[in-house]
Amino acid sequence: MEGAIVFGLSAALRGRITIENGRVKESNFHDYPVLRMDEMPVVEVHLVESPLAPGGVGEPGTPPIAPAVTNALFAATGVRIRSLPIVLAGADAAGA
Numbered sequence: 001m002e003g004a005i006v007f008g009l010s011a012a013l014r015g016r017i018t019i020e021n022g023r024v025k026e027s028n029f030h031d032y033p034v035l036r037m038d039e040m041p042v043v044e045v046h047l048v049e050s051p052l053a054p055g056g057v058g059e060p061g062t063p064p065i066a067p068a069v070t071n072a073l074f075a076a077t078g079v080r081i082r083s084l085p086i087v088l089a090g091a092d093a094a095g096a
Contacts, residue, residue: 001045001061008065010034015085 014033018025026032047057054060070081 001047001057002043004058004061005043005045005065006035006040008062009040009069011062011084012066012069013085 010033013035017032045061066084066086069086073086074080
């Protein structure tokens with residue numbers, strides 16, 4: 001679950017994919033940045049047992065991250081984010 005959250009935040013904040021000559025330019029983590037430990041917020045996961053399907057807990061952490069971050073930014077600024085990765089005014093293209 002924590003790894004899924006890292007992946008979701010990385011995609012929302014830095015997940016730019018570039019196409020060059022009809023092919024994806026990024027090939028691995030050296031040119032597709034993932035958040036590092038010192039960049040991550042504290043993450044606390046609470047799992048609730050349930051007899052209902054689905055039974056896994058790893059993948060469900062990724063999909064809600066970008067909407068949660070963009071909604072938090074909207075609540076704080078009144079500005080809707082309509083594309084990913086999130087680029088704030090004054091930030092460079094890498095999202096730093």
